[in-house]
Amino acid sequence: MPVWFNQNNMKKYPTYNHLNLSQISKDILKYWTEKDTFSKSISTREGKTPWVFYEGPPSANGMPGIHHVMARTIKDIFCRYKTLQGFQVKRKAGWDTHGLPIELGVEKTLGITKEDIGNPNSKKFISVEDYNKACRKEVMKYTDKWEDVTAKMGYWVDMSDPYITYDNKYIESVWWLLQNLSKKDLLYKGYTIQPYSPAAGTGLSSAELNQPGCYRDVKDRTATVQFKVSGEQLADLKAKLPTVHLHTDDLYFLAWTTTPWTLPSNTALAVGKDIEYVFVESFNPFTGSPQTVILAKDLLNKYFSEKHTDAKFEDYKAGDKIIPFKITGHAKGSELESIRYEQLLPFVKPQGDAFRVITGDFVTTTDGTGIVHIAPSFGADDFRVAKQNGIDSLTLVDKRGRFAPEVKDGTFLYGEEYVKEAYHTDTEKQAEFEKQKQLLEAAGKIKELKAYLSVDERIVLKLQEEGKLFKKETYEHSYPHCWRTDKPVLYYPMDSWFVKVADNRRKLAELNMQINWKPEATGTGRFGNWLDNALDWNLSRSRFWGIPIPIWTSEDRSEQTVIGSAEELKKEIDNAIAKGMMTENPLGKFVPGDFSKENYETFDLHKPYADSIYLEKNGKKLFREPDLIDVWFDSGSMPYAQLHYPFENKELIDQKKYYPADFIAEGVDQTRGWFYTLHVIGALCFDSIAYKNVVSNGLVLDKNGNKMSKRLGNAVDPFETIDKYGADATRWYMIANAAPWDNLKFDVEGIAEVQRKLFGTLYNTYGFYAMYANVDGFLVDEMNLVPVEERPELDRWILSKLNSLVKDVTEQYENFEPHKAARDIEEFVDEHLSNWYVRLNRRRFWKGEMSADKKAAYETLHECLMIVVQLMSPIAPFFSDWMYQNLTSPIREEAIKNNTPLRFESIHLTELTKTREHMIDPALEQRMELAQKISSMILSVRKKEKLNVRQPLQKIRIPILDSEFRQHVEAVKDVILAEVNVKELEFVTEEEAHIVKNLKLNFKTLGKKCGKHMKTVQAYANDHGPLIISEIEKNGQFRMNVEGDEILLETEDVEIIPVDIPGWKVANSGQITVALDVTISNSLKDEGLARELVNRIQNMRKDSGLNVTDKILVKIQQNDALDTAIKNNLSYICAETLTDDLQVVQNLTSTTASSVEVDDLVSTLISIEKLN
């Protein structure tokens, strides 16, 4: 039980032996639970402006990692900050429950593969129903861990009523959105090229493809192939390109391919519009026939050796290694466009237009020939460019990865055979080999076939024989493999449902301009470019556990219905029953309009149930399209689906009461994920942005900058970290160390540092306050404070600093730059509050009776602590609340009675202090900065001269810069003298001290005046410094001629800096120079010794555990070196150490007293005794 729980009666500030952040987290967490603080932070803001936050749903089938703590800290910070500002910030948690990772998890747990699901022939058969039940369970596997980490890290999010993407209500909203898209004609079924594993019989997601080890280097047979220009085109071509001289009608385009098996499906060739091509007259390397080929000029030497330039055509015989060639013409890609060529392997004629040269922006001259063979069925680029040019495709490979029966010549190709060697089993391969051997040897193509020839190899042989091959080689490249079957993947055309995004790029881009991206570049760059090139969104997934696409189609595809609600579905089913298409209504128990949980649990919209629903339209039976939708659509729907829009909460979206979000935050990896899907759905369904501010945070790497992974063992366990260091230090470290969008190199050393530096310092500062306030029986009275203008300069200074801090930190939070807020707070606490204000004011707290001055000191320190912890509370919610309780629990009753700001039971319920501009005094802050700087400079001189601070010195001299400077220093003179232990501060002028001065030019003002003469002026000033200084000091200006131009140096253009006072020990920094008198007179020496004695006695007091108020008797063994020091400083020594009686004696021994080294030369014995 924390001490402050029962402090109210004792009316004292709690004190502690040491700081235990981990324990504080636990205590405060308990307090929040007991007091229901989170709900109160929302309920007490009822009726206030909402600040809308959307929680991106995590998936609970994986353990939370430290990066989640990072991401959630960022979310939490701004929600807490806005709450403090008085906004109502609701935070509904959510769970992403569908998708491949979950299915894979289940398959792993159950030890099954996709083939076993819904397949009664499989040994490990599991029904879709049971499988989906398993998924439903799997997805919540780590829910308790997530709830645990959420609580422990202090992330306030309402997990009692989360949105869950598998809920029927949620699905119903998603269906509504899909129907909405469909009504706007933004949904269509189309054909695209997707990664596909014939061995597994399934399409693969890019996530699956990016599993480690999927891309492997393979060696493929590649071919440079000749596509013959159609005879009827030659006349046109000659007319179009008069400079080209063709001596033969055998004209070919050269194209390179790594997948010869796609050549029978070739329907086009692509060239680069601006690439330059050459016509080369030569011979076919295999047959020796004369021919002309076309290829990119840049790649000429890859195919024709420069060494053969001089070879003579007339000497060439078929089979010669040296093949003569000459360039007979040039053309740009655009000039080659639309030339027709003959089909390379005419097994099947395509429908529509084909065999034309088209231009493609993806064509390069980095490899190949600069002419790309296009098989639209087997490449995404190919498909796109063919479609743009109205060219049809040929798909001569089936879903099992086998050629169509037509791809058969009986010699090289046999039809219905696997296009990749790897798809064969060993026995199949052996059988194929024997078949090949027989056929090829019989045809006389190969004398003795020794090994299986792949389809690629045989196609190349065939082309070679037909005179259509120019070159063949093996080529090593990385190629994707199916992670489950280890077999190569094909790119294969498949039917899918699409959202029309590409047509709406402009709208997406325009809406994006309304979004405030942090960092901006992610919005304009990564996201903006992505939007500009957005492709239609492929919604289809052929898995089991996901939201079924709510589209029913007749077998002949003439009739279609898109369902947008459970009510609609129920009605349609009733209709289907009436028409005899169905017998029973699975939604029979569902009551439209009743939004209770129970009502929505009377049915299930998932597979397999959705698939067993048949509908009716115009007499035709409609079947559900078998696809599930992309889970990204689930999460992108959350603004609406979490509210069960439009069935419930319609006005929240329609009237923009809870839409768009004011703030969302997730990792940068969501740029093309959640951020994108939110944006697309918002733009297409509602013509609106879905979020106004978005923070995309970076990755959490290990301390060496490597990605964290369980495999490498460098992943940081969030539970362990939070338990060891407490949530606050962990959160603070993550925030202060890097901007949210930069990657964080996570090093626990850094957390330890934050713990010591920031939290330790605050804890000590509070401890100091509490100790003396308790001694004095002081409690802050909010109704009766010393007016700020009556408080001493140091108080007004720290209050000015404090208000500047409030201003800065508020601004940083407003700009979503929490790292800057954290750094500002750190600096204030360490530099200003602890190491300047408290240190300089210590005596005010412990000297004398209660006075206005003392009261002001307490009140000032209390206020600083109070506001600092309030400012840091969004980042460090536990510690700040703990500190708040310490600072305010003794006065809570009073505060409630008087309705003052400290009446709240938690800091998270308070109202954020606004900047009190009138308390900010820049001149005062500047003066104090001066004092700090000068003190530091003097300490530096002392250090150099080995004069420790306890030794008093006589005098500081400071050359006057100007009268303003003098006034400023004068105002803080006492602070400086006390700080550096010197007796006098004297201002000196040049005449008095023969100060050595340096001249420094002000480039900013002079730059405008001199322009290109700058360097000359600088050189002149270097050589004539003293002259310019004296002129300017006398007349305020200096006239000079540079290359005919007159330049007038005025006071503002130069800085005259005193740098040395001969005979003194000086230090300078910037414009300021200080000089120290280092002579130590006897009386100064005595004073120094007295201070040493005080210090030793104080240490003894502390060691013997005396109270700070105890009076003592001190005995010092007589020592000649100390006699005058004690005699002359007796009252000082006594006052400082609360000594009532100081005796110099002869009879101390090391048993009755402590041996003490007063300085390097002097030692003595001292004993102290407590007096009553």
Added chain:
RNA sequence: UGGGAUGUAGCUCAACGGUGAGAGCAAGUGCCUUAUACGCACGAGGUUGUUAGUUCGAGUCUAACCACCCCAACCA
């Protein structure tokens, strides 16, 4: 390969186009200052990734390159 980010002290990060590039940590030196040795003070540490350009003046602006990271792809 394309898009984006980053590159400053050993490490983590600052620095409106303006004179000698600053903090913290680590390492170094000195100090137990009656809040704090889990602390304080003081020094040292740099060819600002490279090269060119714009400018009187570049860590900052432009271009190219190099390195590393993220995303997308890996395609003839």
